[in-house]
Amino acid sequence: MFGRLLDWSRRHPGVVDAFWLVPFSVVSVTNAWFAATLAGSGARSVPWPGVVTGPEAIMAFGLVTLVPLLWLRRYPAGVFAVVSLGSFVQWLAGVEPLAFNVSVLIAMYAVAARCLLRWAVAAGLVAELGLALSFGQIVTNPDFVSWASLSVFVVAIWIAGIYANTRRRYLRSLEERAVRAEHERDQQVRLAAAAERTRIARELHDVVAHNVSVIIVQADGAGYAIDSDPEQAREAMRAISDTGRQALAEMRRMVGVLRTDGVTGEDRGGGRIEEYAPQPSLSQMEDLVTQVRASGLPVEVRVTGQAPRLPEGEQLTVYRIVQEALTNTLKHGGPGSRAVVEMEYGSRELLVRVTDDGRGAAAPRSVDGHGLLGMRERAAMFGGSVEAGPYAGGGFRVTARLPFGETGRSRAA
Template sequence: MHDPVLPHPPQGAEGAPLPGHPLLDLSARAWQRLRAPAVRYPWLPDAAVVAVSFLAFCVPDLVHDGDGDGPRGHRLAFTHLPLAAVLGFQAALLLPLLWRRRRPAAAFAAVTAVFLLQWSLGAALRADAALLLALYALALHGRLRDLAWACAAGALGIGLVAVRVASAVSVWDVLFFLTAAVTAAVALGIAVRVRRGQLAVLRERAARLEVERDQRSRLAAASERARVAREMHDIIGHNLSVIITLADGGAYAARSSPARGQEALELIGDAGRQALGELRRMLGVLREHGDGPALAPQPGIADLAELCGRIRAAGPAVVHRTEGALETLDRGVQLAVYRIVQEALTNTLKHAGPHSRARVSVALSGTRLRVRIDDDGPPVGAPAPGAPTGEGQGVTGMRERAALYGGAVTAGPAPGGGWSVLADLDVTPVPPVAALPSAAPAAVPSAVPAAVPSPLPAPLPAPLPSVLDRIGDPA
């Protein structure tokens, strides 16, 4: 069953209701109230069409005096048909319109049969306009292939009418008028059908874009949460591991040497301040409208020496070696390398203990950047401070960072003992996109920190007008 359809209220050029006028707002609200009964009772619009057609076409025929001195065209009606026959023909012509939308072909066939029977008896009724309404409904709601036999039936009806009125009016005038009326009904039905199809396509497109926009928003939020989780894990996990190790070692050393205990406390304070500074930098990057002081750049390969120094202060002996023109790498690549090394050394401190040894190697060869961190594991026969229980968030974060640059991370036991982490990144430079002359951005001062890359989806499309959901269809 088709939904009830009614003409839509006045709208602007973009399809939205015309704003800014109280009368238009009032008419829009009145239109919504008018549509409510039609939505609740789908048969109501069809019944309204039949009732209006009866008042417009049938009542004038019932009060018409066929024996008067009116024009000869009027004297064609009711010359020999009784009132009961007239009422029967009127009902037979109008009642099929009740299912003109649900069964348009059957409604047109019924109206056409009554029309041909009526004119074969020589009677002319104003209710014959129901044939045009049925033909319009068939062109709008029916199958287009049914229009072929409908047009043939219409041509038969036109010929029959022309023969019946040949003695009263010009046959050519009748043929022209009836052909124009039938053509207009079919053309109007097809035009409205095409318009509804276009609106249906727009509604479907709007719904699809709405779903895509929601999915992009969810993906963007999930990607940003993952990025923040990686940063928080790397910053807090590393510094807390250093602080815990220094606290444990400082408590033991303070028993025999208060000076070493004091040194451990100072290192703990430095590690805490380092963590707090990195957290502030990260939160400043996430803040949309920062009104505080300028932020320091994110750590890079040049900061690996300081990172290894903090780890050495906690106990492990760390050897750091670099190879190649690493200072020319993108800031995002350098941050990824820093976080990978930071996570690997943090795991060394947690799982191999403060008496372990670690080697860090960062080498650039062509377009490949290889980062390797090896440790010798816990001492033989000594339990590890914290044995790994499987891949945690740290290894997952390292792999996600490497994947951003077309690389991969492998982590596992080394052949000679201990643990090894190997990261291989693709640092092929991306060719710059030429900017339009009219939209060339101003040069960025060197004091502004480089942006941290974030795998966010493409910008979301602008919201579509919601008026498509309120467009009504004409009957």
């Protein structure tokens, strides 16, 4: 409730100023009117000789000290200077302090709360000087105790302003820090997405390069066998056709993904050559599960449905999603966790679900981890999607849906 009220007051500063300025002005004008009435009837509000208390002077000084308060929020130092100067002229004219002179303390508080420390100190000294000058008019027999008690009141207001200034600057620094942290987080996410796309492009490049190398080998074989064994040459040409279509599909998926650094090797002559070693596929899934089990995480694998022959890029995507999900379980699942890998081959899509019974939402989050982002990037390249999060009863679940490509359906086992 208090927080909402504070936010509302920040959005409507004019209403807040009017809330305290209107009652203060009414009290000040009423007090000045009574003082002016007494002065106009020949009476003196303070029985000291030589005091000038004309009604025009009282109302003029009241306007000088009250009207500038309308600009107090925008120009605190300037308003304080005008109000203090008006009160000083009032003291020179011999007009006794009235309710509107409290505006000096109000302006002093605004300076302490909104301006630099040196201006706050100057405002506090000026207010103390004004108190010392007016002290002889409001106390018949002044003594140090009375002056000190009034000074404590002035100092308390000044300290309150300094505290408000310090708190405001602290909150502003927190807001600026939060904005910077948000910008840095967004930048890290963009960099992580770019790095993940680069990694995906590199892996797909290797897959396509492997397919091209297979085409070259098959083409060479067909060239040798075309005269001696035409049937074998035709088989080689069919393999070239299938492999070429698959490589073309992988290349289309790679459009728009930039590859910034090549995976290179060194040949026997000291030159640089491209490495065409294929990336992991579904055939290495059992090896991955065995490796995870050896790390101390019990893993159960369930496969349902008839598995089609998926393109190598899509197999790589499934492999990486399962690998990342199991790695997250090893990191955050806690002791005694178990994982289940489910692969359901439907008529149109492959459903991959990795579930563990670890700590789930209670697990500490990694500040620089972008594994889930990488999963989504990989699945999106094949028109799929990834959902991840804790589920009821504890644990964490990663669900990926990958549609079968045209090549995968036409070559289903």
